[in-house]
Amino acid sequence: MYSIWAVATNTIKQAIRLKIAAIFIVLLIVLLPIMGFTATGDGTIKGKLQTFVSYGLSLATLLLCLLTIITSVFSVTSDIQQKQIYTVLTKPIRRFQLLLGKLIGVILLDIMLLTLFAAIIYTITIYMPRFSRVTDDELTRLNNEFFTARASLTPAEPDVSQEVLDTYKQLEKGGLLGELFLNLSRDEIITQLTSQKKLEKRAAAVGQELLWEFHNVRPADQNENLFIRFKYDVSVNPPDLQVYSQWLAGDYRQVKYGTKIETPIYSFERKDVIRTSREIQIPADAVAQDGYLAIGFINVPLNDTVVIFPLEDGLEVLYKADTFTANFVRANLLILARLIFLASLGILASTFLSFPVAILLCLVFFFTASFSGFVLESFDFLSEGLSGVYSYTLKPIIGFLPQFDKFSPTKFLIPGRLLSWSTIAQVAAPMACIKAPLLLLLGLLIFSYREIAKVIV
Amino acid sequence: MDYAVETIHLTKIFSDWWGRAKVYAVDDLDLQVRYNEVFGLLGPNGSGKTTTLKLLLGLLHPTKGKSLVLGGDGADTKINARIGFLPEESYLYRYLNARETLDFYARLFGLPAEVRRMRIESLLDMVGLTAVANRPVGTYSKGMARRIGLAQALINDPDLLILDEPTTGLDPIGTRQIKDLILKLAQRGKTILLCSHLLADVEDVCDRIAILYGGKIQAQGQVKDLLQQTDKRQIITDAISDSTVEKIKQIVQAEHADCVITSPMDRLETFFIKTVVAAQEQALPTSGAVSTTRLGEFLTGQLTKESIIDKLVSAPISQQTTSEPTKTQQVIPAETIEPKPDEQLLSKLTAPVESSSIDTTIADKKITTEPVEHKPAEQEIKKSILDQLAAPTLAQEKSGEQTGKSQAGEKNDV
Numbered sequence: 001m002y003s004i005w006a007v008a009t010n011t012i013k014q015a016i017r018l019k020i021a022a023i024f025i026v027l028l029i030v031l032l033p034i035m036g037f038t039a040t041g042d043g044t045i046k047g048k049l050q051t052f053v054s055y056g057l058s059l060a061t062l063l064l065c066l067l068t069i070i071t072s073v074f075s076v077t078s079d080i081q082q083k084q085i086y087t088v089l090t091k092p093i094r095r096f097q098l099l100l101g102k103l104i105g106v107i108l109l110d111i112m113l114l115t116l117f118a119a120i121i122y123t124i125t126i127y128m129p130r131f132s133r134v135t136d137d138e139l140t141r142l143n144n145e146f147f148t149a150r151a152s153l154t155p156a157e158p159d160v161s162q163e164v165l166d167t168y169k170q171l172e173k174g175g176l177l178g179e180l181f182l183n184l185s186r187d188e189i190i191t192q193l194t195s196q197k198k199l200e201k202r203a204a205a206v207g208q209e210l211l212w213e214f215h216n217v218r219p220a221d222q223n224e225n226l227f228i229r230f231k232y233d234v235s236v237n238p239p240d241l242q243v244y245s246q247w248l249a250g251d252y253r254q255v256k257y258g259t260k261i262e263t264p265i266y267s268f269e270r271k272d273v274i275r276t277s278r279e280i281q282i283p284a285d286a287v288a289q290d291g292y293l294a295i296g297f298i299n300v301p302l303n304d305t306v307v308i309f310p311l312e313d314g315l316e317v318l319y320k321a322d323t324f325t326a327n328f329v330r331a332n333l334l335i336l337a338r339l340i341f342l343a344s345l346g347i348l349a350s351t352f353l354s355f356p357v358a359i360l361l362c363l364v365f366f367f368t369a370s371f372s373g374f375v376l377e378s379f380d381f382l383s384e385g386l387s388g389v390y391s392y393t394l395k396p397i398i399g400f401l402p403q404f405d406k407f408s409p410t411k412f413l414i415p416g417r418l419l420s421w422s423t424i425a426q427v428a429a430p431m432a433c434i435k436a437p438l439l440l441l442l443g444l445l446i447f448s449y450r451e452i453a454k455v456i457v
Numbered sequence: 458m459d460y461a462v463e464t465i466h467l468t469k470i471f472s473d474w475w476g477r478a479k480v481y482a483v484d485d486l487d488l489q490v491r492y493n494e495v496f497g498l499l500g501p502n503g504s505g506k507t508t509t510l511k512l513l514l515g516l517l518h519p520t521k522g523k524s525l526v527l528g529g530d531g532a533d534t535k536i537n538a539r540i541g542f543l544p545e546e547s548y549l550y551r552y553l554n555a556r557e558t559l560d561f562y563a564r565l566f567g568l569p570a571e572v573r574r575m576r577i578e579s580l581l582d583m584v585g586l587t588a589v590a591n592r593p594v595g596t597y598s599k600g601m602a603r604r605i606g607l608a609q610a611l612i613n614d615p616d617l618l619i620l621d622e623p624t625t626g627l628d629p630i631g632t633r634q635i636k637d638l639i640l641k642l643a644q645r646g647k648t649i650l651l652c653s654h655l656l657a658d659v660e661d662v663c664d665r666i667a668i669l670y671g672g673k674i675q676a677q678g679q680v681k682d683l684l685q686q687t688d689k690r691q692i693i694t695d696a697i698s699d700s701t702v703e704k705i706k707q708i709v710q711a712e713h714a715d716c717v718i719t720s721p722m723d724r725l726e727t728f729f730i731k732t733v734v735a736a737q738e739q740a741l742p743t744s745g746a747v748s749t750t751r752l753g754e755f756l757t758g759q760l761t762k763e764s765i766i767d768k769l770v771s772a773p774i775s776q777q778t779t780s781e782p783t784k785t786q787q788v789i790p791a792e793t794i795e796p797k798p799d800e801q802l803l804s805k806l807t808a809p810v811e812s813s814s815i816d817t818t819i820a821d822k823k824i825t826t827e828p829v830e831h832k833p834a835e836q837e838i839k840k841s842i843l844d845q846l847a848a849p850t851l852a853q854e855k856s857g858e859q860t861g862k863s864q865a866g867e868k869n870d871v
Contacts, residue, residue, distance in 0.1 A: 006564035010550065017552035017593075083548040087609060090514045090542040091565040092534035453516040 003093040007101025012109050014078075015071045021109065024067045028117055032056055036124040045134050046142050053125055054410045060117040061335050061409070064110060068339045069362040072106045072346030077355040085452055096444045099347055103440060106343040110336065118332045122325075144225070144281075149327035150318040151418040152229075155212040160197040167193055195311070202315075203308040204299040211252065212315065214293045219284040219319040226287070227318040228280040228295055232272065235306040242271050244302040250286045252294030263288050269300075277313065284319065293317065321418045330419045331409035337428035341402055342366060344436035348443035352450065365401060372403035402431045459528065461617055461648040462490035462513060466522035469508055469672075482508040484672035485522070490650050490665075495643050497659040497680075498652045500669035506652040507545050509669075510621055514542060527617055538566060541615035545622050545652075547606025551595030555586050555605050558594055562609045580608040583638075599626035607635065618642065620651040624658050629729045636662050657726075660684070693721065 015021045035056050041047025076099070079085040088098065129142060168190060171177050181189045204210045219226060232243050250265030266286055272278045287293045295317065299307045309315045345365060349358035368375050376398060407427045412419040469483040483505045490496040498506050511517040513524050515532025529536045549558055556577055563573040581587045584604035589597075594605055603626045610618060620639075624632040639649055639662045653659050659666060660680060667677040676683065692705075702718055709716040 002567040003565045006561055010553075010561055013557075014550065014552060083544065083546075084550055086511075086514075086516060086544045086548055087542065087562070087606075088565065089516065090537055090540060091562060091613075092538040092567075093565050094534055451517050453511045 003091075004097045004101040004104065007088075007093070007098055008105035008108060011071070011075045011102050011105025014075055015067075015106075015109055020071055020074065021067060021113070024063050025113065025116075028060055028063060029120070031059065032117065032120050033124065035059075036128065044141075045129055045132055045138050046146050048132075049125055049128060049142070049146055050414045052128070053121065054414050056121045056124075057331070057335075057410050057413065058408075060114075060121065061338070064113060064117070064335070064339055065342055065366060067113070068106060068110055068342045069346050069359065069366065071109065072102065072343045073350045073355060073358045073362060075102050075106065076347060076350035077353075077358060080350075080452065081355065089452060095448050099351070099440070099444055099447055103343055103347050106346070107340055110339040110343065114332060114336055114339070118328070122328055144227075146416050147324040148320045148416045149322035149324060149412075149418040150227070150416050151218075151321035151420070153214045153217060153317045155214070155315060157198065158201045160194060160201070163197055164190060164193045167197075198311060199308060202311065203306050204297060205306050206299050206303055207301050209296060209298040210309075211297075212295045213252065214295070214317055216291045217287045217293045217317065217319060218291055218321065219287065220321050220323075222284050224284050224320045225281045226284050226293075228282065228315070229277055229318055230272075230280075230297075230315045231277045231310060231313055232274040233308040233310050233314075234274050235308070236304065238274070238303065238305055241274050243274055243305070243307055244271050244300045245269070245307070246298040246300055247280055248294075248296035248298075249280075249282045250294065251288040251292055252296070253288070253292065279318075321420070324416070327413065327416075327419050330421070330424055331413055333424055334407060334409045334419065334428050337424075337432040338402070338404060340432040341436045341439075344439040344443070348439045348446075351443045351447040368398065369401045369404045371405060372398070372401060373405055400435065402427075402435060459492065460489045460525070461492045461494075462488065462496075462524070462526055462650055464488045464509070464513070464522065464524040467509070467512060467519055467524050468521035469505075469512055469517060470520045481672050483512065483519075486669075486672065486674065488667060488674070490648060492648050493643065493646050494664040495639060495649045495651070495662050497663035497666040498650065498669060499654065499656070499659055499666055501654060504669045505672035506669055507621055508672075510542075510619055510650075510652060513619070514540070538613060539616040541610035541613060541618045543606050543610040543618075543620045543623055545625075547602040547609075549594045549597075549602060549605060552593055554593050555581060555590040555597075555608075558605060559608055559612055563612045566613045568613075576612060576614075580611060584608045600628055600631055603627050604631065607638075616647060618647060618649045618651075620649065622653055622655075623651060624653070624655055629726050630733055632658065633726060633730055 036052055039048050039052040039055065041049070041051035079088065085098075089095065129139065134142070168177075168186075171180065177189065181192065184192070202210065217226070226249075228247065228249065234243065247268045247270060248265060249268075251263045252265075253259070254261050254263070255265070263285060264283075266282050268280055268282075270280070295315070297307075297309075342362065346358070346362050349361045353361060379394060379398065407423070409419065411417070464486050467483055467486040467488070468481070470478045471480045471482055473479045486505075486509060488498075488509070498509065500506050508517065512519050513526050513531045515530065524531060527536050527539055531537075531540075550561070553561060559577045559580060560573055563576065568576070578587070581590050584607060586601060586604055586608075589601070594602060597605065603623075607620075607623065610620070618639075623635050623639075627635065636658060639651070643649060643662075643664075649662075651659070651663070663680050665677070665679055666683070668675045706716050706718065
């Protein structure tokens with residue numbers, strides 16, 4: 001253990017004294033406050049904060065990722081290349097202890113720097129509204145939509161597979177398939193029918209109503225508000241592009257079964273512009289004791305169009321589930337998991353590659369993981385012809401990589417969305433506790449069996 | 458019989474990318490190094506010396522055969538804990554200073570902080586780097602790097618010391634010192650395996666040698682047996698009269714043997730060391746390593762806390778028994794009285810000051826030998842002794858300066 005610690009502290013000293021880390025630290029310490037002053041966003045204080053947090057955190061993350069790759073690769077490859085490893089490995093330290101020490105050193109450095117930068121960003125974010133001229137209205141909005149960690153609930157997707165099959169059979173019997181879907185395979189027709197059916201479930205004709213039921217709604221505080229966030233789509237554009245509506249929110253079971261009314265049911269009559277996200281604020285006491293909440297929408301006869309809630313962002317219920325601070329801490333844990341993964345990757349690469357090659361390999365993996373959505377899609381698209389080769393070679397590798405873009409911390413912080421512990425457990429834990437150790441293990445295996453000394457005759 | 462290092466049919470073949478054998482770096486090597494001997498591995502460049510050492514330490518894997526180090530595998534941590542290794546160049550972390558470097562290696566052995574601190578100071582003193590111990594080792598000259606490399610090999614007080622070209626880059630004093638160290642360690646029962654192509658070094662210290670060429674042993678045996686000219690005799694005498702020389706010649710010629718009589722020459726090494734030591738005594742400034750030629754005390758197994766205290770308390774006596782006991786008192790009025798112009802002072806300083814050098818040498822000797830009697834003015838003198846222990850030149854320079862000042866002061870008084 002003492003030898004691991006000795007190597008770890010030496011690695012930190014190396015990163016700091018060789019000024020690898022210094023450049024990054026200076027860059028960030030200078031850039032972050034400047035960004036704090038110059039960020040404007042859409043002109044509102046909320047926009048300003050969102051821009052600052054988004055750019056500040058992204059920049060800090062990017063630089064820390066690069067720093068992690070460089071320090072982890074450098075600390076191992078320079079030892080081998082400059083041969084200090086001859087004197088180190090002939091001391092009573094095992095090879096795995098050496099690598100582990102290096103990894104721990106890099107991770108400790110990461111933790112220190114991440115804490116520092118997160119603290120800077122957090123402080124600037126918290127104090128910025130106090131030093132700006134902000135109206136009460138803006139402040140309320142800021143607190144509701146930014147300085148919060150709102151959980152989001154979307155309605156459960158209805159199971160339409162049976163209906164789709166029935167329709168398909170009917171069409172097949174009627175011989176209409178060829179006419180309606182020209183030259184499409186069965187699977188493609190089923191996919192099209194499924195999305196049609198799903199959309200049907202989220203459309204209300206004039207005078208019709210829609211009902212969504214949510215379970216497990218757990219607002220952090222009963223005195224807080226809930227938000228229904230919705231977006232209309234229409235079959236015919238209304239003249240002023242506005243839709244009239246009545247919304248209901250509360251424990252629908254009280255009405256359905258005629259029990260005693262215990263929690264209030266709220267009703268709102270509204271007029272909202274189409275194709276734009278809007279929010280309705282409802283008091284949290286609309287939620288029943290067991291976390292049940294029903295939302296009703298009535299397409300009032302004033303309209304002359306079918307109202308459709310788009311599948312991806314048509315409707316969701318938001319409520320404050322945690323504080324901004326807690327969310328911010330978890331966001332940084334997400335970043336840390338990413339750094340741990342990259343550090344392990346760097347160590348692995350440097351056990352069998354020289355410095356430049358190892359850096360290149362790590363960067364390729366890093367950028368692939370950063371644009372994983374795009375990479376996966378394009379590979380899927382391009383490889384249709386050569387699926388056999390692809391699915392046994394590249395696909396597992398890309399599949400093994402974590403998807404940095406899919407779970408970017410700013411994606412949660414900017415809209416004030418809750419980054420829950422369960423998300424952390426699903427995303428960060430596999431990255432830091434399964435994938436990273438696997439990489440490290442592979443690195444240890446390679447390192448234990450390779451010859452350390454170079455061939456010199 | 459047990460050996461400290463033993464190789465059995467050890468072979469290392471370097472192959473090219475296609476797996477074809479390219480070079481036999483070590484070829485079927487059977488080497489035996491006994492416990493408590495100084496063994497020299499000789500050979501021209503590329504004869505497989507360094508490769509053999511790397512194979513012993515597990516930095517390379519043998520193609521065939523095996524090696525035993527202290528009865529086990531050279532890559533085993535338990536064995537490693539008893540080995541000191543100095544590679545062919547001192548590969549150091551450039552950004553650490555000498556003290557941190559040694560501390561890092563000491564921590565790999567899990568030595569407790571107190572032991573680490575003591576050993577580091579003792580080793581730094583031994584290799585003469587105390588004065589520059591806070592400079593990053595990246596700024597060291599090759600010889601200084603070599604010294605710190607040697608210090609790191611000794612940090613664990615090893616049973617087996619493996620030295621690869623220990624004297625490259627070292628000045629003759631350093632070389633002499635390492636040779637002395639090797640002999641001292643051997644006396645203490647350590648085993649030393651050293652690689653070199655500097656034959657003089659090997660000749661001076663090794664009990665047995667093996668000469669390697671093409672990865673194979675070409676000759677092996679006791680240095681004496683290999684080198685002694687059994688058909689010749691040498692007689693060394695003190696300076697004797699010419700008539701005696703003639704007598705001897707006659708006696709020898711009576712046996713029908715040839716006889717050459719000359720005065721023996723000093724070895725260049727001896728002469729060089731004498732010259733430099735004389736310069737050191739005159740306290741000429743140097744930015745290089747200043748060696749105390751004191752062995753690391755933990756290596757000779759003498760260092761105890763009492764002995765340090767002994768030194769400290771015995772110091773006053775040595776100071777008081779010097780020829781000019783009141784010197785330190787004279788300094789004080791000199792400083793309070795307005796000093797003479799700088800030029801004069803400088804000329805005094807640059808001129809060799811005999812009294813000071815004599816003074817310090819006496820002090821140095823007395824430190825270790827004088828028993829404790831009484832301790833007047835302890836504080837003041839302790840400090841000056843500590844200075845001397847830490848940086849002999851500095852102390853000497855200072856004392857030179859003091860005498861310079863005091864003389865200037867005396868003149869003033871007059």
